[in-house]
Amino acid sequence: MADKYLGESIKKLGFGLMRLPMIGDEVDIEQVKQMVDVYMSKGFTYFDTAYVYAGGKSERALGEAVVKRYPRDSFVCASKLPLWDLKDRESMEAIFQESLDRASLTYYDFYLLHSMGKEAAQKAEEFGAWQFLQDLKAQGRIRHMGFSFHDKPEVLDDILTKHPEAEFVQLQINYADWESENVQSRACYEVARKHQKPVIIMEPVKGGSLATMPEEIQKVFKAAEPEMSVPSWAVRFAASLEGLVTVLSGMSSLEQLNDNVSYMEHFQPLTAEERGVIDRAVEILKSIPTIPCTGCKYCVDGCPQKINIPGIFSTMNNFSLYNNRAGAQNSYGRVTREGGKASDCLQCGNCEAHCPQHIQIIETLKQAAAIFEQ
Numbered sequence: 001m002a003d004k005y006l007g008e009s010i011k012k013l014g015f016g017l018m019r020l021p022m023i024g025d026e027v028d029i030e031q032v033k034q035m036v037d038v039y040m041s042k043g044f045t046y047f048d049t050a051y052v053y054a055g056g057k058s059e060r061a062l063g064e065a066v067v068k069r070y071p072r073d074s075f076v077c078a079s080k081l082p083l084w085d086l087k088d089r090e091s092m093e094a095i096f097q098e099s100l101d102r103a104s105l106t107y108y109d110f111y112l113l114h115s116m117g118k119e120a121a122q123k124a125e126e127f128g129a130w131q132f133l134q135d136l137k138a139q140g141r142i143r144h145m146g147f148s149f150h151d152k153p154e155v156l157d158d159i160l161t162k163h164p165e166a167e168f169v170q171l172q173i174n175y176a177d178w179e180s181e182n183v184q185s186r187a188c189y190e191v192a193r194k195h196q197k198p199v200i201i202m203e204p205v206k207g208g209s210l211a212t213m214p215e216e217i218q219k220v221f222k223a224a225e226p227e228m229s230v231p232s233w234a235v236r237f238a239a240s241l242e243g244l245v246t247v248l249s250g251m252s253s254l255e256q257l258n259d260n261v262s263y264m265e266h267f268q269p270l271t272a273e274e275r276g277v278i279d280r281a282v283e284i285l286k287s288i289p290t291i292p293c294t295g296c297k298y299c300v301d302g303c304p305q306k307i308n309i310p311g312i313f314s315t316m317n318n319f320s321l322y323n324n325r326a327g328a329q330n331s332y333g334r335v336t337r338e339g340g341k342a343s344d345c346l347q348c349g350n351c352e353a354h355c356p357q358h359i360q361i362i363e364t365l366k367q368a369a370a371i372f373e374q
């Protein structure tokens with residue numbers, strides 16, 4: 001029996017509906033139905049979607065593959081409210097109702113403020129989003145309220161202090177970011193536990209990056225457990241933590257799903273020896289040379305081309321470490337969406353004069369352009 005949190009017993013593998021299999025621009029719904037059938041047949045029950053996933057096609061896929069095919073009390077599902085797109089507080093109701101309608105639901109079990117951080121938290125206050133969620137709960141249109149989070153631990157502490165009504169937190173946790181300066185998985189997890197909030201883990205495989213590790217690291221895992229897949233180490237690391245509602249895995253194919261359920265059906269936490277294997281993998285990761293950017297952003301303000309220099313460097317580092325071309329290309333698109341691309345650099349040198357790490361920014365941006373803009 002799974003541990004019980006918020007009155008729910010949920011097995012520790014949640015079906016993330018963010019990266020569904022596609023045929024062209026449409027969700028491959030027949031494959032999704034097959035995946036759902038295997039997943040449900042093994043006793044798993046948690047489905048995670050969001051208003052913005054696949055432009056609404058993810059919530060519709062939940063409706064087609066799950067809601068219309070299984071009794072409502074045999075699964076639980078979550079969706080999320082995207083505050084960043086909202087123009088006014090009235091839109092919250094329209095978006096929530098659309099999320100219900102797309103999935104043919106009358107209620108969501110879990111409903112989250114999506115991607116909270118310092119700025120989104122301010123907008124939530126301005127729009128009365130917390131009260132909106134409490135009202136939905138009182139009306140029986142959601143059963144549990146919480147938020148997903150992407151910012152520093154002190155911001156999380158602040159939100160949880162101000163909003164004890166949040167019942168759970170969804171955090172980005174994986175072994176590579178457990179101690180990293182940028183994501184600070186461990187520190188965020190500890191803040192949530194300090195506030196006695198159960199945690200839903202997202203991105204345990206770091207958007208697929210921990211499946212495409214350098215060969216040297218893959219060998220470490222294969223030597224320890226030849227039968228186990230490389231991503232299984234990442235999912236089991238996350239699922240071994242205390243106080244979890246579940247661990248989400250964005251599943252894109254039946255093959256991936258079969259692999260996940262094979263070791264999560266009768267989940268066993270990592271042993272001390274297995275944790276040692278992960279520690280070795282992390283040590284190797286740390287030894288791979290990367291751009292020593294700390295993300296301080298001192299270079300950004302003076303850039304006439306508004307190039308997100310630390311964002312581009314973080315993308316390059318992830319690409320060197322995990323060799324995940326598709327993930328890195330997406331990330332490059334994201335970090336250059338609102339500012340200049342690496343190739344827009346005018347070589348004025350304003351940035352280099354401010355970099356405390358003395359990084360050769362101009363040269364490194366040329367490399368980024370060669371990798372991501374060809």
Ligand code: SF4
Nearest residue numbers: 303345346348349351
């Ligand atoms: S050298 Fe390039 S990146 Fe640096 S401030 Fe000038 S335009 Fe921006």
Ligand code: SF4
Nearest residue numbers: 293294296297299355
């Ligand atoms: S100033 Fe240097 S270390 Fe700081 S964000 Fe820019 S490139 Fe990175």
